[in-house]
Amino acid sequence: MEKALLIREDGTRVDGRKPDELRPFRMEVGVLENADGSAYIEMGKTKIYAAVYGPKEAHPRHIAQPHRAILQCRYHMATFSVSERKAPGMTRREHELSKVIREALESVLFLEEYPRSMIEVFVEVIQADAGTRTAGLTAASLALADAGIPMADLVAGVAVGKVAGRLVLDLSEEEDKNCEADLPVGMAPSINSIVLLQLNGRLTREEFSEAMRMAKKGIEVLYEAQKKALQKRFAAYGEVTD
Amino acid sequence: MTELVNDKDFVLPGQPLTDERTKAGRFTYVHGGLVRSAVAGMVRIRGQKAEVIPARGPYKPRENDRVIGIVVDIKPSYYELDLGWGITGILRAKKAKKSGKESQVTIGDVIYTAIAFAGVKGVMLKGGKDAHRITRGFIVTMSPTRVPRLLVRDRELQETIERESQCKLYIGMNGYIAIVGPSTKNEFAAASAIRLVDTEPTLEGLKEKVMGVLRRALWEELVEE
Numbered sequence: 001m002e003k004a005l006l007i008r009e010d011g012t013r014v015d016g017r018k019p020d021e022l023r024p025f026r027m028e029v030g031v032l033e034n035a036d037g038s039a040y041i042e043m044g045k046t047k048i049y050a051a052v053y054g055p056k057e058a059h060p061r062h063i064a065q066p067h068r069a070i071l072q073c074r075y076h077m078a079t080f081s082v083s084e085r086k087a088p089g090m091t092r093r094e095h096e097l098s099k100v101i102r103e104a105l106e107s108v109l110f111l112e113e114y115p116r117s118m119i120e121v122f123v124e125v126i127q128a129d130a131g132t133r134t135a136g137l138t139a140a141s142l143a144l145a146d147a148g149i150p151m152a153d154l155v156a157g158v159a160v161g162k163v164a165g166r167l168v169l170d171l172s173e174e175e176d177k178n179c180e181a182d183l184p185v186g187m188a189p190s191i192n193s194i195v196l197l198q199l200n201g202r203l204t205r206e207e208f209s210e211a212m213r214m215a216k217k218g219i220e221v222l223y224e225a226q227k228k229a230l231q232k233r234f235a236a237y238g239e240v241t242d
Numbered sequence: 243m244t245e246l247v248n249d250k251d252f253v254l255p256g257q258p259l260t261d262e263r264t265k266a267g268r269f270t271y272v273h274g275g276l277v278r279s280a281v282a283g284m285v286r287i288r289g290q291k292a293e294v295i296p297a298r299g300p301y302k303p304r305e306n307d308r309v310i311g312i313v314v315d316i317k318p319s320y321y322e323l324d325l326g327w328g329i330t331g332i333l334r335a336k337k338a339k340k341s342g343k344e345s346q347v348t349i350g351d352v353i354y355t356a357i358a359f360a361g362v363k364g365v366m367l368k369g370g371k372d373a374h375r376i377t378r379g380f381i382v383t384m385s386p387t388r389v390p391r392l393l394v395r396d397r398e399l400q401e402t403i404e405r406e407s408q409c410k411l412y413i414g415m416n417g418y419i420a421i422v423g424p425s426t427k428n429e430f431a432a433a434s435a436i437r438l439v440d441t442e443p444t445l446e447g448l449k450e451k452v453m454g455v456l457r458r459a460l461w462e463e464l465v466e467e
Contacts, residue, residue, distance in 0.1 A: 037298070055300050057328040067362065069328075110271070110280060113302060115362065117328030145255055148299020148387070150269060150280035153256030190256030191273050227254055230282050234252060234297040 029233040037147025045129035050139035055117035069114040073102035130176035156222040157186035160211040185215035267293030301386035303360035310414030379422035384440035406456040407432040431459035
């Protein structure tokens with residue numbers, strides 16, 4: 001009964017979006033003064049801050065690698081980010097997401113440029129309304145670019161889900177809870193590389209291809225917004241090195 | 243050969259710069275036959291190289307860069323200097339001892355030196371005449387990407403600050419700047435000017451603004467006296 005309500009008769013979704021439409025979003029770079037790099041993203045009701053510290057001395061020192069920097073990532077949801085208070089400690093899910101975000105970022109960062117050091121990425125979810133891992137990845141990538149850490153490309157992410165038998169882009173919380181499949185995708189669009197790909201549920205081969213096509217389309221929109229946010233951040237830079 | 247951007251264009255990570263692989267310079271990489279930017283910054287096309295000057299970013303050690311390091315450990319044959327950004331520089335003890343009349347280096351000492359080698363083996367620092375121990379004044383930090391602002395046009399801003407504040411500036415490319423002056427008042431005035439350059443590097447007429455900051459700081463002090 002509930003699932004039927006998620007897609008209307010005219011094919012639009014419960015919040016009025018088309019199946020391949022993103023939620024309204026906003027990105028900002030350089031929002032935290034104390035971090036070396038930072039970014040803020042809103043995707044619908046999801047609100048996330050990302051902060052980067054480093055490169056700095058690796059602690060404890062024995063984790064330092066002689067040929068590359070160590071990347072540490074912490075994805076965390078604030079206690080007030082969900083409707084029922086979340087315990088402040090790190091859950092299994094948060095550990096998992098920290099790992100997948102770290103691995104996605106490692107694939108584009110040139111960590112070998114800063115041997116023996118450590119770079120820390122903090123992704124703090126202020127308000128959760130689905131799509132936090134992909135929005136967190138998008139924000140973390142912006143924060144790293146803001147910190148000046150060399151990278152092959154910016155990374156943007158979005159999820160595609162199967163709701164009431166239809167593929168839809170960028171799930172909302174309501175859709176996420178009732179979906180048959182959820183496919184978060186992270187990409188580095190300029191170099192055409194997939195950096196994150198997970199799938200909960202089942203999709204046919206055709207559905208998977210179509211979902212990837214939709215994800216790519218959404219990511220390209222987010223990527224353009226990322227570029228604009230960075231250009232805005234460094235708008236006055238032209239005169240600095242004259 | 244095609245240049246896909248112009249000199250001084252602002253570029254972002256992943257953006258193609260040129261299709262000639264041999265032109266890959268600093269903060270660029272090659273992917274899919276194209277030289278691309280690895281950071282957000284300004285393109286500089288100089289002869290055979292296309293490089294990017296990062297808008298922000300950590301210090302990356304380069305041979306012959308002048309740097310300021312703080313002694314953090316003393317080993318039997320070398321000193322470890324903290325250069326910031328998680329970088330530890332190695333200064334051989336023999337070389338360090340030759341550099342000054344007072345050969346005893348202690349933890350916390352500030353050394354102004356240059357990078358002899360930076361690579362997989364770490365960062366080796368130059369000793370002898372190139373190393374200088376700073377025994378007075380204090381250190382301020384600024385973003386390493388802003389340091390060149392003090393040095394452009396034949397060190398115009400550095401000389402202005404030195405002349406007006408009567409302080410000597412030891413500028414480390416790692417973002418550490420030692421200020422040594424006749425009094426703390428002069429040193430604080432110089433520090434204020436450096437802070438202005440760090441926070442407002444794009445100000446129009448920066449040199450005049452820097453002179454204004456210095457004169458105001460020093461004049462107010464004189465009035466108080």
